[in-house]
Amino acid sequence: MSETAASLASPTPAAPAGLPWRRWASQAGAVMRLDLRKGFRRPVGLLLLAAAPIAIALIRVVFSAHAVHERADVAEGTNFYAWMYQILILRLELFLAGVAVFGNLIRREVLDRTLHYYFLSPIRRELLVAAKYLTGVLVTFTLFGISTVISFVLAYLPHDWTAVSPFLFHGPGLRQLGSYLLVTFLACVGYGAVFLALGFFFKSPAVPALGMFGWESIHFLLPPLLKQASVIHYLQSLCPVPIPEGPLAVLSDAPSPWVSVVGLLVLAVILVAVSGWRIRRMEISYDES
């Protein structure tokens, strides 16, 4: 402690040079780096979730003699993957990842009593929320995007290459993979925004998550108008291979791909904006939390 006072008691430094957009990008980048470093150091739960479809597809490869009936029939692999993707990855894993990651983006900081460090920084709180949300999207899409690709490839591994090759490179294979990746991305974006916003209205994300899980699970039973109030309705419509919903399903027209994509993106923007409005009014009182 040997320097003179003047070195610290100098006039407050001006804002870093550059247009606000540039500064905001720099600040958002700093928040994302910091969140990745401290928030996702050991994402064991997420890794296990993402690894589950890979494990199932691998088991099918190992036991292909029993699990695969016709090696030359690529459609069998396509059906297997469609079921696994829609039931396991989309309806369960991406939903749970949304709860775990986005529902805790702010809550974890409150429980760790570290949110005030952000609140005491000269950053717009709306920008803080947006940066944290983008971190969540980056993490979940990276993990589940990789999981989607690997499990997709493994779904066709037990089949003859002579049948798989034309399907992948001259048929609909890669396009289907692209569609699955798009759905994975939009699920991260959509569920992420929903659980980010719910995190501001509920102390624990578990209660709204359970309610929403029930709603999303029975969406096929809902009348057409109510179906439109579920995220899965739009995501499912983008899946390249439909799966039957059972005899009790209420039939309705699937929304067009453009409506689904734009609708989910708009929903995400609105919910992130609502979260920004909430955090602007948020107080820090860890003891009450």
Added chain:
Amino acid sequence: MSATVTEKQRVIFENVSKFYGEVLGVNRVSLSIPPGITGLVGPNGSGKTTLMNLMVGLLRPSRGRISVLGMDSQRPEEFFRHVGYSTQYDAFPPGLNGSQFIRSYLRVHGFGAAEAEAMTWKALERVGLTEAAGRKVAGYSKGMRQRVKLAQAICHQPSVLVLDEPLNGLDPMARAEVISLFRELADGGLHVIVSSHILHEVDLISDQVVLIHGGYVVAEGDIANVRDEMEEEHPAQVSIRCDRPALLASRVFAQDSVMEARIDDDGKGVLVRTRDADRFHLLLNQVVLENGLTIEAVAPADADVNAVYQYLIGSNGEKS
């Protein structure tokens, strides 16, 4: 909002109240805090932290208005370029070492990598923590955690520094160094606002004090002035150490302004209670000269913040 010149130089609370539901945090607080070191004093639970959290916008007032150098904390992007706050929360982002902790949040401020790096080491040097900068904060001692929080609060060179119980957990050497740092910063024109429930600690470092109790500000200003205003109700006490205390006691007690003159237990001094300290000091000079007394020390016995607090509140302000 157009702030007046005074507002731009002061931290101002205008009739501020904060309620947590029906529980009182602080009530009808009006303050105008000038540059220098301001001690915020009160027992645990008196409202010091609430007042500080209101100051920096971590809490919103239920009523009233707060202005820090003419700025409103609801615009954090501007406000926190000028304000640093070391909270009482003993918590840190997991997995970071000392320098990463400071540097990461400087990047959030918007500083570039090189600039943030230089500012980080400067702040760590100020608090004497460069050697431990590479260690995980989670492994720091209480004193080191206090210092790294202090470094984080000063690293961006704020004009207003708000510190909640900053001396807690520091060893005597570190306390002396940190107090010296506060003094340097205040001498450089900063507002340094320090809370403590240890009264003598605040007495040592503050230019002015704000005494708070039960959510109310009970006194504010220079501690000597606050004490003077209480002279009618609580006569001043002066301790005189001299060679002939009995003689001194008999001479001064004969005067109207002296209410009591009591010889110390060790027989080497006198404790005088007087309603007019100025007049008493003139009288003392006269008695000393007339009787050739040898004076070792003359000191006010109850002009410190501890005594003032005791008179105002009826307790010594320590944690009960």
